[in-house]
Amino acid sequence: MNSKQKKEYVEKEILKSYKSMYRLAYSYVKNEADALDVVQESVYKAIRSASKVKQIDYIRSWLYRIVINTSLDILHNKTRESLSDEIIQEAIEDKNKDLDLIDSLHNLNDKERLVIVLRFFEDMKINDVAEILQENANTVKSILYRALKKLRVDIEKGGYGDE
Amino acid sequence: MNNLNDLKRKYENIEVPENTLEIIEETIKKAKHKERRITILTNVASTFATVILVITILVNLSPNIAYGLSRLPVLGVVIEVVTFRNYESKDNNMQANINIPEISVKDEKGQILEESTQNINQSIEKYTETLISRYKEDVEASGGEALQSVNLEYEVITNNERLFSIRFNELIIMAGGNEKVKIFHLDKQTGEIIILKDIFDSNSDFKRIVSDNIKEQMKKRMEEDENITYWLDSEVPDWDFNSINDDTTFYINEEGKLVIIFDEYEVAPGFMGVQEFEIEKEVIKDIVKDGFFN
Known part of the structure; x- marks a missing residue:
């Protein structure tokens, strides 16, 4: 190339x-x-x-x-x-005007917010998210888990691992 | 409890302004443009920028043509460099060394042809003065702290019955700069300084004919060598070479062929330097005025 x-x-x-x-x-x-x-x-x-x-x-x-x-x-x-x-x-x-989304994301730190956005909103794979954050996949998973907890998302429904 | 799908929907509802795509396309264009500029400047910074200045006096052989009045036969005109002046300056990191030749144009009896001599020397001086004042400005602006070196040397490259050409090599070492080739032509028939359009029949389509020929040459050169790039059908159409102008730089070489010169960056990336294209006589034979070519 x-x-x-x-x-x-x-x-x-x-x-x-x-x-x-x-x-x-x-x-x-x-x-x-x-x-x-x-x-x-x-x-x-x-x-x-x-x-x-x-x-x-x-x-x-x-x-x-x-x-x-x-x-x-x-x-x-x-x-x-x-x-x-x-x-x-x-x-x-x-x-x-949709500030409640921003508000709820606001409770997250930069990395947590990023992981949520990329993994769930942009539908990226854990490995790709890891690439962006330059962390390993396991670290990303634990950040994701923490973020979901903070968001008080129903983890059962959301899921957080790879497909 | 928040629902992740709700959140996602809200995220996707973040309104992207209508003109975003437009702004992005504009930015892409700018970035490409800028990148080109930056590449160019880097190249210039690390290499010598060579500028060629050719001053050509066309000496016409036709017996009824003389410079000024017909009292002066043109045959046997002697043009030579009689002396030169030197401008030298050193200011901290900056230095200039500029040689300014003085030319005399004489008839066969050794009589100086005043107007012709004056004309050519003034043209040269105007050019060298520009160079010197630019250098002085740079010194003043930077207090001599900038890294810059300007050297100007000359060489008579052609001196036959027909043509006198003096070539100036301007060597500038500095970061950046967009140098130009400047060529003065003195038509001995009229005593006037002429430009490209003056050597062609006034109603001819010389711009298209010569430009088409140059484009062909560009394509051929690019095909033959992958390191060669001209701005032709490139991703930024604004930059592409389109056509020569009435006053595009030219000279007539020893073979009596028209040579078109483009400044650095004018038709190609900076690393390509000054570009010259020789136009075969066949291409323009029907549209050139008599007397300028063999």
Whole structure:
């Protein structure tokens, strides 16, 4: 796979899963403007570093990892900035009213939230989630278990292992 | 108790703004563009950027044509480099060494043809002054702390009855920079500096004819060597080579063939450097004005 091909694959994957990228970003930054920023910056980074991709199978995981890192960067920068009027305005105007989801996810730490999102909302396999987190599968399973407990999800219904 | 499926449904209901795809496509384009730029700059930083400047004086052999008035026969015009000046500067990490030749154009009796001489020397000086002032600006902007080295040397590459060409090699070592080839042509018939369109019949379709020929050559070169890349039918159509212009850089080589020159980055990635395309006489023989080619 040469770097031109890699770039094409990355581009294709972006166009295929941009909605997931947006939602993933949203689950971190919790407003539309920032989520869009995250997606935009992630896309930019991904295209520019497409040559670093080792295997096609990992492109999706790799993209998500970029989104997560970018989200975290933005969050860190935010806490350092004081909230400008503009940001407050954006928060007020945010169209997404489904805050109880965000609230319940908010009780989780970054890793726990990520595992829930990737495993259940994005239907990824434990091994792929492990790849994104750069943890081994067993660690991911225990994070998942903890997260589900925190969410007080009916574990019987949800299940947490691999299919 | 929360139900995981409810949560999932809510997650999937997170509304993705309508214009997201648009923004993403725009960003992809930008990233590709930027990546190209970055590759280019890296390449420039690590190599010498060679800039070729060829100043050509076309000496027309037609007996009734003389520069200025007909009092001066053109046959036997002698053009030579008589002297040169040198601009040298060293500022901390930055240095410049620029040689500026002075050319004289004489008739066969050894009389200097003032206007012609002045014309060519002014053209050269304008070019070297640009180079020097750019260097000075860079020194001022960085306090001499930037790493930069500018060297300009010249060489007379053609000096026959027909053509006098002086070539400038501009060697710049620095991070970044987009250098251009500049060629001045002096038409001895009129004493005026001419551009590409002036050597073609005014109603001819020279741009299309020459551009098509160049595209063919590009394709052939790319087929023959996989390391060669031109921006032709590439993923960013905006960047593709489309057509030459009225004032695209050119010169006429020793074989009397038209050579089209493209600056670095103009039709190819930076590592390709300055690109030259020789146009066979056959291709343009019906559309060139008399007197410019053998």
